[in-house]
Amino acid sequence: MPMTQLSKIKGSLREQITAGELTAQHKLPSERALSELFSTTRITVKDALVALETEGVIYREERRGWFVSPPRIQYNPLSRSHFHQMIQQQNRVAKTQLLSVRSVMASQQYAVALEVDRLTPIHIVERLRSIDGRAVLFVENCLIARLFPGVLEQDLTGSLTYLYQEKFNYVTTRSRFDVVPSAAPSHVAKALNLAAGQQVLKICRVNYKQDGELMDCEFEYWRPDAVQISIDSHG
Template identity: 45%
Template structure:
């Protein structure tokens, strides 16, 4: 008897995966409510939820708090060797990017940020928090920390677009070396809230420590991605 729920979960997964692969359930489309789907598959909502969670782990569907389940689009290829910013990277792959500025302010730097930016203790940094979308779906929450010594007056500028272009236009600063740290993570409160998932949901944390062409560490990005939204790629040379 214990094998029956497992068989039901497998059957539901296979049925939904087939519908997605054949384009009957389009990327970004909302799935029917769990109650409706449980009736379609003549099963309990517990069994249905287990199937959906398995499909979510495979990156085929995703859930948003208080909104329901949706069909996931293809993963974005995140090439660690590219120097292009988010909007360019997304458009090159035939997708539509969007950025929402959540906040920009001067804050006390944590010990970790001081270490990454090479700042003394009790330093202040500029924190810029943004939410980024691909084809309308919120996939990335970013906290960028800037060394204020290199960017005087930047809080008076428009920060919703490309900061890379802002650096070059107003400060004559261009990126040089970038150091990446990539770790699976449980999404913290701010990231989870912005991405409309539960606190502690699985995510991917990419920390970027950015230097300019003169080798000065100028800023640090803490990127929190939905785990099913990207594929990390690096080419060894």
């Protein structure tokens, strides 16, 4: 086991974090300060920080600094439980912010996911979700317009699943989803305060209503240190 400069820095920071000297959301010293502290260059410090970021121990906010990661949220994409409810069960505080709503024709990506042709009118709802004040999840919901008349006049900051049931009598009886480690598209990076192209965990979900008809799809982009997907075949 070689004791490189890099592993020294990683070890030192990791130790302080796990020992609880640095607590969740605490800001680390700046890259410049750390490079002086360890008598090395900013590049080496940055390599160490990126490595810890990969481990999920720290995260960064663009041009704001590096911070200690809170514990991961346990998330089951198959469960029908609402986001705010799920977060509260884990003793954390959730917030949802509506970013934009628009009605368009399905673009290539959406047409494929929704299994419709490109002339189909759809609604796109973009929302940003925070846990304990930190933006961790960018969600793009994509509804087949025909099935949701007047949905845009509703309150869209809560659970859409709930809205579907209350206003339209649609119950999600089946969902299909993909999980893929990916890079943040620029509009997502902006909303999550990531640098363009940083890593995110992308989850694409498709929901079907009780009669088996495809109803909507969803693109979730998670900060990779914020979440742990957790599934049990027996509910």
